[in-house]
Amino acid sequence: MIQYPSLHKPATIGVTALSSGVPEALHPLLKGAEKSLQKRGYQLIFGESAWTQHKAKSAPADVRAKDFHSIIQNGKVDFLIPPWGGELLVETLEHLDFNRIPSKWILGYSDTSVLLLAITLTKGIATAHGTNLVDLRGESMDETTAMWEKILLTKAGESVTQHSSALYQKKWDFENPTPHIFDLTEETEWKTVSGNPETMKGRLLGGCIDVVRHLIGTPYGDVEAFRNTYIQDEPVLWFFENCELSTTDLRRSLMQMKLAGWFEHCSGMMFGRSAANHEVDGYTAEDVYKDLSEELQIPVIYDIDCGHMPPQVTLINGAYAEVEVKSGKGTVVQHFR
Structure with a gap:
C-alpha cells in the first residue's frame, strides 16, 4: 500500500537544499517566498544548506544529507519544499538513511525528482512532483500552480482533479x-x-x-x-x-x-x-x-x-x-x- 502523508493548515514548511542552494546574491528570492507563504498562513524553517552554494552544490554531500534529516525529522516541520533543483542531488543518496525519512510531503521538480522517485520506489511513500519554493514568491499564483496546496491537503482515500493550463x-x-x-x-x-x-x-x-x-x-x-x-x-x-x-x-x-x-x-x-x-x-x-x-x-x-x-x-x-x-x-x- 502507498503511504500518503497527511497535511493540515496551519502548517510549517521545511526548506533544505539536497541539490543546489541559493547564493547570497539571490537570497531575496528565498525571503520573497517566505513572505508570500506567510501571507498564506505558513511558517518556514530553513536549513543552513538553503542559503549556500559552491561548486554546483549547496554543500558537500554528507553535509546536505545531515541538513535534510535535521529538517524533515524536525517535529515542527509538516512538509518540505527545496528552494529549487540543481545538478548533483544524486551524490547525497548514499548518505541518506531512508528508514529515518518520515511520511511527510516533499514537493519539487528538476533535480529534486531524484529524491522524490527514490523515496516512493524504496519506501512506498507518495511524493509530489510540482513547483519549487522560489516560484511561490509571487503576489498571486496562476490557477495551475496554485493546485499544489489543494493536492497536498488531500487526504488518503480521497481524489483530486486538475485541468491543463490555459x-x-x-x-x-x-x-x-x-x-x-x-x-x-x-x-x-x-x-x-x-x-x-x-x-x-x-x-x-x-x-x-x-x-x-x-x-x-x-x-x-x-x-x-x-x-x-x-x-x-x-x-x-x-x-x-x-x-x-x-x-x-x-x-x-x-x-x-x-x-x-x-x-x-x-x-x-x-x-x-x-x-x-x-x-x-x-x-x-x-x-x-x-x-x-x-x-x-x-x-x-x-x-x-x-x-x-x-x-x-x-x-x-x-x-x-x-x-x-x-x-x-x-x-x-x-x-x-
Missing part, C-alpha cells in the same frame, strides 16, 4: 516580472501521438528524465520491487520532463529504461513541454514519442504541464491516476488509494 511560459522575462512570477503567453495544448483523444490509467511514477535515469541499476531505482511490494498487478503510468537532453539522448535514456525493465506493465506515458527538444539530423521529439508508443503499444501524450516550461500540474508519485486528453485539453484525476 497558457504557458515559453521563456523567462526577468526584466518584467508578473504578480504570479511566470510570464504566461503561449496557448497550452496537450497532444497525443495518435492524434486522437486518449485515456490512460495507472500508478504515477516519473520526474526529470535527465536525472532520474541515473537511478537505474541502483538500490534506489528498483521499479520491479516497487511494483511487487506496493502496487502488485496495477500498471504504471510514467511521466517525464526533459530539461537539457537532445532528442537522441532522450531516446537513449528511454531505451535504457526499457531495457532495465522500467516499462514492464506500463499503461501509458506522458511528457512535459521542453525547450530542449531540438531535432538531431531530422529526428524530433515527436519521433521519439511515436517510436516509444509503437514499441510498447501504449498511448503517449506530450506537451503537458510538467517541467521547466511552467506552469505545472502537481503529479503524485504512487497515486492512481486517470488522465484524459481531448481537443488539446487535459484532465488528471488522482486517487489517493
